[in-house]
Amino acid sequence: MSSIDRILQKALDGQRIDLEECITLFESDEIEKMGHTANQIMLKWHPEPITTFVVGRNINYTNICDVYCRFCAFYRPPGSEEGYVLPDEVIFKKIQETIDVGGTEILMQGGTNPNLPFSYYTNLxxxxxxxxxxxxxxxxxxEIMKMKDVSDGLSLxxxxxxxHEAGLDSLPGGGAEILDDRTRRKISRLKGSWRDWMDVMEAAHRHGMHTTATMVIGFGESMEERALHLMRVRxxxxxxVQQGYNTPGFLAFIPWTFQPENTRMKKEKASPEEYLKTLAISRIFLDNIPNFQSSWVTMGPEIGKKTLEFGCNDFGSTMIEENVVSAAGTTHKVNISSILQLIREAGKIPAQRNTRYEIIRTFEQEDKIDKDFVMQN
Known part of the structure; x- marks a missing residue:
């Protein structure tokens, strides 16, 4: 039995693979074999032939940011004529539009705006x-760390x-990039250490909020750094779990690839094969996270469909509005009709979920309810 076969069988047997074994997988090109194993592990978590999605909207409430990430094409520095903060009434209108089409989730994200006081966020x-x-x-x-900085001495x-008391229900896992400080210093010197990112997530868990975790490949990071990222999330x-917090913790994991267009980092995009391999290894290694989300926004709908054979049980958000990734030239737009079709083409039953991964409705066959729902959206 080859070393790859041994590692994959170990994972299928329910044993944890270690850091060195994870690096070995990243260095391998046996992608289809890893994808098959990841799919088998996914089926242990989700034996029913259902792939979920959430109807949500990204609201980029500000693009002013003082972190200056080299890989970001969205931000504008403080003082820029192109900087903005959305008026509250515009945000309310966007939320109402989301609810009107059956949406259940708002992902507000923006820059680390030094001009907004902490009270801006709690009041909003x-x-x-x-x-x-x-x-x-x-x-x-x-963004949470910036709120701490402007909060007049509040602890994290x-x-x-x-x-949380003001109305924040859960935290997305953006800004993880690669959870290793060598790469973080190279791509975003002011953004904070990997430990800062994890400290925020652990604080959210302590206060009963669930979160997600992400990973972005293609910054020139080593295979060891990719493996360390997964180890730190696990x-x-x-x-x-050990602390007994009243939360599922990281409810989902979402890897994607760096999009270099319009940024100050001119690197070759990671290939679809590299993305699928990373997805499969993540599902194999992260044995304590139940849901894996496809990244069709960056990879396109056809690769998105392929992810359902590589460990994903979820197709992510309909992304009614998204400005950060699209600012880097990636504009794969998928409406609900396309999501239903792609999931069905992959041999799965589509189902709408909420942020807690609770199913709201299934679409077992094309019927009047299905068509009415699509027409609304």
């Missing part, structure tokens, strides 16, 4: 919750506590 959340019954799955760890725990999830 309170006003949103007064008006709408919707899941606020919002703000990356980098107190910042998270006040946000360790963080273990800690959440």
């Amino acid at each position: 959340l309170k006003e949103i919750k007064k008006r709408f019954d919707i899941q606020m799955h919002s703000f990356s760890p980098a 725990d107190e910042v998270i506590k006040q946000l 360790d963080g999830q273990d800690k959440c």
Whole structure:
């Protein structure tokens, strides 16, 4: 038995693979074999032939940012004539439009804007919750750390506590990039260490909020750094379970590839094969995270469909609005009709879920309800 076969069989037997074995997988080109194993592991978590998706909207409330990530084409520096902060009424209108088409999730994200006081965020959340019954799955760890900086001395725990009480329901995993400081210093010197990212997530878990975790490949990171990223996410999830927090912790994992267009980093895009391999290895290694989300926004719908054979049980968000990835020239837009079709073409039953991965409705066959839902969207 080859070393790859041995590692994959170990994972199928329910044993944890270690860091060195993870590196071995990343160095291998036996992608189809890894994809098959990842799919078998996915079926242990999700034996039913259902692939979920969420109807959500990204609201990029500000593009002003003082972190200056080399890989970001969206941000504008403080003082830029192209900088903006959306008026509250515009945000409310976008949320209402989302609810009107059956949406259940708002992912607010923006830059680390030094001009916004902490009260801006808590007041906005309170006003949103007064008006709408919707899941606020919002703000990356980098944004949370900026809120701490402008909060007049509040601790990270107190910042998270006040946000949660104001109406923040869960945290997305943006800004993880690669959870290793060598690469982080190279691509985003001011964004903070990998430990800063994890500290925010652990604080959210302590306060009963679930989160997601992400990973971006293609920055020139080593295979060891990719493996370390997965190890640190797995360790963080273990800690959440061991401490007995009232939350599932990291509810989902979402890898994708760096999009170099219009950025200050001119690198060759990671290939679809490299993405699929990373996805499969992530599902194999992260044995304590139940859901894996396809990244069709960056990879396109056909690769998105392929992910359902490589460990994904979820097709992600309909992304009614998305400006950060599209600013880098990636504009794969998929409407709900296309999502239903792609999931069916992959031999799965599509189902709409909420942010907690609870199924709201299934679309077992094309019927009047299915067509009416698509027409609304």
